[in-house]
Amino acid sequence: MSFFPNVPQIKYEGRNSKNPFAYKHYNPQEVVLGKTMEEHLRVAVAYWHTFNANGTDPFGAGTAVRSWDSLSPLDRSKARVEANFELLEKLGVQYYAFHDADIAPEGATLAETNKNIDVIVAKLKEFQQSTGKKLLWNTANLFTNPRYVFGASTSNNAEVFAYSAATIKKMLEVGKELGAENYVFWGGREGYESLLNTDMGLELDNLARMLHMAVDYAKEIGFTAQFLIEPKPKEPTKHQYDFDAATALNFLRKYGLKDYFKLNIEANHATLAGHTFEHELRVARLDGALGSIDANQGDYLLGWDTDEFPFDLYSTTLAMFEILKNEGGLGKGGVNFDAKVRRTSFEDEDLFFAHIAGIDAYAHGLKAAAKLIENRILDDIVDARYSSYREGIGAEIVAGKASLKSLEEYVLNKQQPIKNQSGRLEQIRATLNEVI
Numbered sequence: 001m002s003f004f005p006n007v008p009q010i011k012y013e014g015r016n017s018k019n020p021f022a023y024k025h026y027n028p029q030e031v032v033l034g035k036t037m038e039e040h041l042r043v044a045v046a047y048w049h050t051f052n053a054n055g056t057d058p059f060g061a062g063t064a065v066r067s068w069d070s071l072s073p074l075d076r077s078k079a080r081v082e083a084n085f086e087l088l089e090k091l092g093v094q095y096y097a098f099h100d101a102d103i104a105p106e107g108a109t110l111a112e113t114n115k116n117i118d119v120i121v122a123k124l125k126e127f128q129q130s131t132g133k134k135l136l137w138n139t140a141n142l143f144t145n146p147r148y149v150f151g152a153s154t155s156n157n158a159e160v161f162a163y164s165a166a167t168i169k170k171m172l173e174v175g176k177e178l179g180a181e182n183y184v185f186w187g188g189r190e191g192y193e194s195l196l197n198t199d200m201g202l203e204l205d206n207l208a209r210m211l212h213m214a215v216d217y218a219k220e221i222g223f224t225a226q227f228l229i230e231p232k233p234k235e236p237t238k239h240q241y242d243f244d245a246a247t248a249l250n251f252l253r254k255y256g257l258k259d260y261f262k263l264n265i266e267a268n269h270a271t272l273a274g275h276t277f278e279h280e281l282r283v284a285r286l287d288g289a290l291g292s293i294d295a296n297q298g299d300y301l302l303g304w305d306t307d308e309f310p311f312d313l314y315s316t317t318l319a320m321f322e323i324l325k326n327e328g329g330l331g332k333g334g335v336n337f338d339a340k341v342r343r344t345s346f347e348d349e350d351l352f353f354a355h356i357a358g359i360d361a362y363a364h365g366l367k368a369a370a371k372l373i374e375n376r377i378l379d380d381i382v383d384a385r386y387s388s389y390r391e392g393i394g395a396e397i398v399a400g401k402a403s404l405k406s407l408e409e410y411v412l413n414k415q416q417p418i419k420n421q422s423g424r425l426e427q428i429r430a431t432l433n434e435v436i
């Protein structure tokens with residue numbers, strides 16, 4: 001049985017194709033800077049947005065009607081598994097990602113929930129084996145159920161901490177069973193609403209305690225996935241603890257967790273934090289912590305996480321520039337489309353058009369970023385701009401041979417003003433326009 005009978009196999013047809021069911025830029029086997037596009041991007045489909053979301057928003061009910069909606073909860077979960085693998089096959093995408101709550105219905109007890117999960121995990125495994133598709137990452141949803149009203153690891157209620165720990169334990173086992181290449185910890189409701197009733201110190205210590213327990217358990221069961229923290233500044237809580245890349249890295253360092261984690265950087269979370277996506281990727285990269293990305297896009301006119309499929313080629317180009325510059329690229333990570341179709345795009349086919357648009361935007365960005373690198377366009381500009389540090393006093397500063405005293409001696413009697421050179425930003429932007 002097909003869930004998407006009107007959708008053909010999506011193939012690369014090149015930029016002149018008018019076929020909406022074709023890639024215009026994503027040509028999986030095309031080699032760019034020594035690796036195929038497929039190897040660079042490691043594209044993944046996000047289960048929750050693709051198979052669970054239906055367009056519900058705070059003002060209105062779902063608009064998308066899927067063929068599995070009318071089934072009983074467990075049958076619905078099974079149908080979604082089949083739909084997932086059909087979608088992956090038709091898109092020619094190798095990876096997917098999920099939360100526990102996306103794949104199986106919750107039971108009256110954790111034991112019951114785990115039983116449901118086991119049924120679906122067995123089915124996912126069968127499909128993985130027969131199709132060769134893989135799990136980029138899995139995670140635990142520790143934010144939807146009302147028990148998480150005050151957070152999970154950072155809840156004031158130790159019962160909730162315990163339940164969260166048990167849930168993470170199960171999801172680490174599931175990750176191992178399905179060969180997940182990464183395991184993600186997005187903060188969910190790990191944050192606070194007001195300091196008036198919050199013990200921030202205890203909450204942060206507890207968050208670290210939970211992550212240490214997860215590291216220990218993964219070691220114990222031989223689960224070797226890369227652990228990833230996903231920063232986000234706000235929503236659902238007013239102040240999320242993993243605000244941005246720099247904050248998350250500082251937390252990991254403070255609590256002795258830095259060696260076990262990298263970051264999963266999401267584009268829309270970056271802009272919510274008041275940063276560009278490329279800023280967050282650069283911060284992570286400079287710290288050897290760029291692990292994976294959640295590819296989506298926000299709306300600068302709206303202040304929340306709109307999770308749109310990415311179409312901004314400037315952003316995908318500069319993101320791919322950071323990824324190409326990262327040692328080993330995305331490594332075990334990938335480009336996970338943590339993105340949802342608009343509420344107005346409610347037909348099944350829109351799931352495909354959306355992924356084609358997003359994947360093409362990244363493939364386009366990859367090719368443009370490769371040109372920037374091959375022709376040393378930005379590298380030459382940056383090298384020239386910092387050339388003062390390669391000779392004379394600059395070389396002494398960089399070599400650690402200078403002190404406040406020696407620098408005072410150097411400048412004291414120099415005729416002012418110091419001559420600076422233009423940053424030429426408009427000219428650089430025009431060059432970038434030509435490359436993209």
Ligand code: XYL
Nearest residue numbers: 139186230266294305338
């Ligand atoms: C929500 C987050 C999540 C994580 C996984 O803003 O992006 O979807 O990616 O928990």
